[in-house]
Amino acid sequence: MSLWILNGSVWNNESNKLESKHIRVSDGVIAEIVDGGTSVDTGSSEVVNAEGKLVSAGFIDMHVHLRDPGFEHKEDIMTGSRSAAKGGFTTIACMPNTRPVIDKPETVQYVLDKAAREGIVKVLPYAAITKNELGRELTDFAALKEAGAIGFTDDGVGVQNAQMMKNAMALAKSLDMPVIAHCEDDSLVEGAWASEGSFSRKHGIKGIPNESEAIHVGRDVLLAEATGVHYHVCHVSTEQSVRLIRLAKSIGVKVTAEVCPHHLLLSDEDIPGLDDANWKMNPPLRTPRDVQAVIEGLEDGTIDMIVTDHAPHSAEEKARGVDLAPFGIVGFETAFPLLYTKFVQTGKWTLGFLLQRMTVDPARVFRLPSGKLEQGAPADITIVDLENERKVDPQTFLSKSNNTPFGGWSLKGWPVTTIVNGKVVWSE
Numbered sequence: 001m002s003l004w005i006l007n008g009s010v011w012n013n014e015s016n017k018l019e020s021k022h023i024r025v026s027d028g029v030i031a032e033i034v035d036g037g038t039s040v041d042t043g044s045s046e047v048v049n050a051e052g053k054l055v056s057a058g059f060i061d062m063h064v065h066l067r068d069p070g071f072e073h074k075e076d077i078m079t080g081s082r083s084a085a086k087g088g089f090t091t092i093a094c095m096p097n098t099r100p101v102i103d104k105p106e107t108v109q110y111v112l113d114k115a116a117r118e119g120i121v122k123v124l125p126y127a128a129i130t131k132n133e134l135g136r137e138l139t140d141f142a143a144l145k146e147a148g149a150i151g152f153t154d155d156g157v158g159v160q161n162a163q164m165m166k167n168a169m170a171l172a173k174s175l176d177m178p179v180i181a182h183c184e185d186d187s188l189v190e191g192a193w194a195s196e197g198s199f200s201r202k203h204g205i206k207g208i209p210n211e212s213e214a215i216h217v218g219r220d221v222l223l224a225e226a227t228g229v230h231y232h233v234c235h236v237s238t239e240q241s242v243r244l245i246r247l248a249k250s251i252g253v254k255v256t257a258e259v260c261p262h263h264l265l266l267s268d269e270d271i272p273g274l275d276d277a278n279w280k281m282n283p284p285l286r287t288p289r290d291v292q293a294v295i296e297g298l299e300d301g302t303i304d305m306i307v308t309d310h311a312p313h314s315a316e317e318k319a320r321g322v323d324l325a326p327f328g329i330v331g332f333e334t335a336f337p338l339l340y341t342k343f344v345q346t347g348k349w350t351l352g353f354l355l356q357r358m359t360v361d362p363a364r365v366f367r368l369p370s371g372k373l374e375q376g377a378p379a380d381i382t383i384v385d386l387e388n389e390r391k392v393d394p395q396t397f398l399s400k401s402n403n404t405p406f407g408g409w410s411l412k413g414w415p416v417t418t419i420v421n422g423k424v425v426w427s428e
């Protein structure tokens with residue numbers, strides 16, 4: 001069965017503009033791409049008319065929380081993957097801070113089986129570095145790799161002990177696997193939820209200092225240099241972290257990094273007050289100076305890719321008050337429209353740059369076969385309406401949760417059709 005996507009606008013990296021193309025998909029791969037002027041015989045194929053729409057390689061999100069197993073009241077693999085598809089994502093990598101934690105081969109298998117049965121996008125599981133993410137004992141890396149885990153991370157918490165992290169890196173290196181780090185030194189955080197900055201000062205609350213993140217980045221790039229592992233830094237949010245990653249890259253350390261839309265768009269000064277926990281996430285929104293630094297880091301390639309850190313929590317949990325509410329915001333269904341509207345439409349970035357950081361770059365860093373619109377590549381494709389302007393309405397999210405600070409924002413760049421392995425999995 002084949003599918004034609006007709007007259008879509010495809011970004012050309014050489015000419016730096018959109019060009020009209022017809023794309024034929026067959027047996028799950030891109031069979032041919034021809035100029036939009038060509039007349040094609042679609043025969044008995046399924047046809048998607050993409051005239052006036054952007055056609056891109058499907059977006060790839062290497063940092064998401066699907067909450068399955070154990071926290072299915074927040075999200076599960078079916079709803080999470082549907083939410084991802086609606087956001088234009090065709091591949092997502094899920095974090096192991098579930099219940100039980102993904103720290104055994106059978107839990108990796110559970111995620112893969114459920115994703116095959118109920119998921120509508122490609123789901124790649126990470127496994128934990130330490131058992132139960134407690135930081136005390138390494139998991140069985142070889143068995144977890146064998147079961148299908150794509151990397152090791154204790155996301156949600158930092159690995160506090162340097163020797164533990166070094167052992168993890170050495171073992172991961174021997175298996176040719178990456179270590180993905182949530183960088184946070186607990187002793188510098190202790191109970192705080194907002195960044196040290198004008199917001200914490202104005203409200204007289206304890207702040208989280210930037211060093212709480214950067215101290216782990218600094219420690220870990222040294223350990224990565226010593227062990228030779230591929231070390232990937234989660235949700236970079238501070239100027240100091242960007243500086244350390246830039247230095248490490250410049251001397252050849254195998255370090256890569258990611259940043260989230262909210263850390264590119266919001267600072268602590270945007271937080272409206274102390275009564276809306278949808279502004280509480282980890283890492284916290286930092287100062288305007290940090291926002292500028294992560295933007296520059298992404299622009300110069302110090303930070304390799306954009307991820308959402310989709311972190312659903314129920315309305316009840318978020319209503320517990322800022323001190324008790326869990327950290328995290330959902331991200332799938334707003335990521336592309338936010339970045340398209342705020343960076344591409346404003347002329348700061350080309351569309352090609354944004355697409356690169358959401359497709360080609362994550363695929364390159366994690367050695368995935370997708371991420372490119374070219375003959376022979378997996379037919380993971382996203383079609384986006386760049387014209388229609390709409391307000392973010394959290395009530396319409398396909399995610400089980402709607403914890404976002406972006407409700408009411410007027411945005412363009414809404415995905416309309418998502419195709420995985422040549423099959424339309426979601427369409428508006």
Ligand SMILES: NC(=O)N[C@@H](CC(=O)O)C(=O)O
Binds near residue numbers: 281283327329
């Ligand atoms: N980012 C968050 O604020 N929360 C994440 C954990 C994490 O990504 O560290 C979660 O699991 O809810």
Ligand SMILES: [Zn+2]
Binds near residue numbers: 156235282283
């Ligand atoms: Zn994290």
Ligand SMILES: [Zn+2]
Binds near residue numbers: 063064065156
């Ligand atoms: Zn996370």
